[in-house]
Amino acid sequence: MLKGHQSWEFVNRPRIRAEATVVGPDEGEGPLGDRFDIVHGDAMLKQKSWEKAERMMLEEAANIAIENAKLTKEHIHFYIGGDLLNQIISNSFAARTLAIPYLGVFGACSTSMESLALAAQLVDSGSAKYVLSATCSHNCTAEKQFRYPTEYGSQKPPTAQFTVTGAGAAVVAPDGDGPMVVRATIGRVVDMGIKDPFNMGAAMAPAAVSTIQAHLHDFQLQPGDYDMIVTGDLASVGHEIALELFDKHNVPIRETTFTDCGLMVYDLEKQPVQAGGSGCGCSAVVTYGHLLKKLREGELRRILVVATGALLSPLSFQQGESIPCIAHAVALESGVTKR
Amino acid sequence: MADNKNKKLTMTQQEYQQVAKRKEPPRKVLVNCLRAFMIGGLICLIGQALMEMFIHWFDFTEKTAGNPTVAILILISVILTCLGVYDKISQWAGAGSAVPVTGFANSMCSAALEHRSEGMVLGVGGNMFKLAGSVIVFGTVAAFFVAIIHFLFGVGVK
Numbered sequence: 001m002l003k004g005h006q007s008w009e010f011v012n013r014p015r016i017r018a019e020a021t022v023v024g025p026d027e028g029e030g031p032l033g034d035r036f037d038i039v040h041g042d043a044m045l046k047q048k049s050w051e052k053a054e055r056m057m058l059e060e061a062a063n064i065a066i067e068n069a070k071l072t073k074e075h076i077h078f079y080i081g082g083d084l085l086n087q088i089i090s091n092s093f094a095a096r097t098l099a100i101p102y103l104g105v106f107g108a109c110s111t112s113m114e115s116l117a118l119a120a121q122l123v124d125s126g127s128a129k130y131v132l133s134a135t136c137s138h139n140c141t142a143e144k145q146f147r148y149p150t151e152y153g154s155q156k157p158p159t160a161q162f163t164v165t166g167a168g169a170a171v172v173a174p175d176g177d178g179p180m181v182v183r184a185t186i187g188r189v190v191d192m193g194i195k196d197p198f199n200m201g202a203a204m205a206p207a208a209v210s211t212i213q214a215h216l217h218d219f220q221l222q223p224g225d226y227d228m229i230v231t232g233d234l235a236s237v238g239h240e241i242a243l244e245l246f247d248k249h250n251v252p253i254r255e256t257t258f259t260d261c262g263l264m265v266y267d268l269e270k271q272p273v274q275a276g277g278s279g280c281g282c283s284a285v286v287t288y289g290h291l292l293k294k295l296r297e298g299e300l301r302r303i304l305v306v307a308t309g310a311l312l313s314p315l316s317f318q319q320g321e322s323i324p325c326i327a328h329a330v331a332l333e334s335g336v337t338k339r
Numbered sequence: 340m341a342d343n344k345n346k347k348l349t350m351t352q353q354e355y356q357q358v359a360k361r362k363e364p365p366r367k368v369l370v371n372c373l374r375a376f377m378i379g380g381l382i383c384l385i386g387q388a389l390m391e392m393f394i395h396w397f398d399f400t401e402k403t404a405g406n407p408t409v410a411i412l413i414l415i416s417v418i419l420t421c422l423g424v425y426d427k428i429s430q431w432a433g434a435g436s437a438v439p440v441t442g443f444a445n446s447m448c449s450a451a452l453e454h455r456s457e458g459m460v461l462g463v464g465g466n467m468f469k470l471a472g473s474v475i476v477f478g479t480v481a482a483f484f485v486a487i488i489h490f491l492f493g494v495g496v497k
Contacts, residue, residue: 049456149453151420152470153429153436153445155371158364193352194359202359241362272430275364 004218007185014123014181015335017130017173018068021289022057023281024139024165026273030266035289036166037064043140043165051085054138057167058083058094062134065169069130076100076171077128080118082111083136083280084163085145090136100132109204109233110187110309111135112168112284113328117184119172120330124181129174136167137279146197146314159199161235162273164265168284170292176335179295183219183331187211189311191324197310197317201238201262201275204308207325208234209245212306215329216251224255227300230291232283232307232327235262235276261286283307295334304331371433378428378435386412386439409440416441420448446470 003009021036028039038060045053058081066073079100081091088104095102107114112135119131140150142163148154172181190210194203208231216222223229234242239260246253261283262276287305294300306329317323348356389411393404419425425445429436436442447467454466468475488494 051456144453148470149449151423151426151445151449151452153420153426153442153449155430155433155437157366192355192359193348194356199359199363202363205359206355237362237364241359244358244362272427 003183004214006188006214007183007218008117008121008124009183009219010120010124010181012124012174014120014172014174015176015178016181016292016332017071017171017176017178018065019168019170019288019292020061020064020068021166021168021285022061022064023167023285023289024057026139026162026271027164027166027265027285030271032265032286032290035293036285037061037289043138050138050140050144051089054083054085054136054141054165054167055090055093057138057165058090058134058136058169059097061136061167061169062094062098062132065132065134065171069171069173071130071171073098073100076130076132078103078119078122079132079134080105080115080122081132081134082106082115084108084142090138090141091134094134098132107307107326107328108309108311109137109278109280109282110307110326110328111280112232112287113184113305113307113330114186114309116170116172116181116330117186117328119170120181120184123172123174131172132169133172134167134169135280135284137163137165137281139163139165139279142279156274157198158274159196159201159237160274161200161233161262161276161278162266162271163279164233164277164281164285166279166281166285168281168288170288179292179335180333181330182333183215183329185211185215185218185329187214187327187329189324189326191322193322195317195320195322197312197323199237200233200278200310200323201235202241203238203310203323204325204327205234205238205241205245207327208232208238208306208308209242209249211327211329212246212253212304213249213251215304215306215331222255223251223253223258226256226302226304226331228257228259228291228303229253230258230286230303230305231260231262232305232309233262233276233278234260234308235274235278236268237275238308239263264290292332295332296336298334298336301334302331304329374431375433375435375438378432379438380435382412382436382439382441412440413444416444417448420445421452425449443471443474446474
């Protein structure tokens with residue numbers, strides 16, 4: 001149901017019946033290493049190319065999520081997913097294997113919440129019973145497509161971020177006892193004229209702030225109504241900027257725990273990831289692997305996940321264009337009764 | 340505030356960019372320069388040692404010892420690139436490992452490795468000079484202008 005100008009309230013409270021995460025070695029060594037379903041020791045997954053490895057992780061995550069939901073893929077009505085590669089090949093090719101009616105979406109790193117919001121909308125409106133929402137990213141495919149060859153010796157600035165090698169999938173269902181998807185806010189594209197592709201956090205921070213403010217306005221909520229508001233991949237630089245913008249706009253963000261998936265997935269002190277994590281997989285593995293477990297355990301009751309995406313292409317930044325950014329917010333509530 | 344460079348940006352954008360600039364962690368320019376000096380110097384020292392070796396033990400002259408020296412440096416760089424070590428050295432050393440001939444070899448080797456999955460012709464062949472190509476193009480252009488200056492004014496080496 002439309003709420004305010006750009007938000008949906010899911011009145012039937014669709015549930016996340018099951019979720020799964022698959023990550024690479026660097027994420028496994030990070031502080032959330034024991035929260036993922038599969039940790040691969042080899043980022044190549046014994047495949048012939050990085051692209052195949054990325055697709056493999058996505059298929060594994062999708063299959064485990066469907067299995068954990070005690071369903072088979074024939075039960076799933078639609079599969080909504082996207083990734084960072086040109087023509088979203090990881091998802092389209094995985095959809096070929098999964099053979100589930102498929103809607104490919106692209107929202108760069110915001111795809112995790114974009115697909116989850118759409119999945120929840122389909123289930124809430126009765127357009128589908130079970131919908132699979134999935135996304136993935138791979139450090140090496142992203143480096144190859146957006147930057148330099150992985151083995152090329154170039155020094156990354158301290159604002160650079162490290163693309164997460166990982167895939168996350170969730171099965172949204174109309175009933176069950178999993179975490180509820182209660183609200184979503186679709187972001188608008190914000191471009192503050194940042195052109196540096198090695199400073200995505202600064203480019204994306206205004207989009208996150210814009211979406212969070214729109215969400216709070218549409219539902220007449222305060223940040224304190226959530227136990228946690230977590231952004232997708234602003235990392236250390238973008239997170240600081242977002243905090244400052246909230247202060248400037250007089251949004252009492254400090255009433256809640258305001259954090260970022262890109263700061264949680266790696267140990268910034270020990271791992272060479274510069275400002276933190278990024279990529280579609282970043283918000284997906286942290287949300288599906290870590291935060292949903294906390295919701296299931298009842299440790300967190302209400303959270304708002306705001307996945308942020310930089311909608312640039314290798315061509316656009318080489319031609320000197322600035323980086324348009326977007327953020328989509330999904331509010332999740334614990335399904336367990338209060339202890 | 341509206342200088343020429345920013346004239347296409349709105350006031351809010353300019354204001355935001357100032358905030359973003361302030362929050363950007365500074366690059367450690369001095370440390371990077373020192374590291375680049377050390378590693379770049381070390382690579383040159385290894386090169387000099389190799390050259391002396393060729394002159395003293397293998398009967399090369401000062402003029403002919405250059406080629407085998409460069410070949411060995413390139414080989415070392417390519418091996419380190421293939422083992423996935425060179426990019427780690429570079430993150431620490433910056434320009435120190437990029438400027439010497441080893442950096443050039445790394446740029447070609449890394450591109451070739453990266454695009455091996457697209458086949459030998461379109462992948463390796465087509466992409467090997469992806470990064471190194473501009474070095475060759477602008478190196479040649481620069482050499483052309485230096486040669487013209489030399490021709491017209493007769494300056495430089497005879």
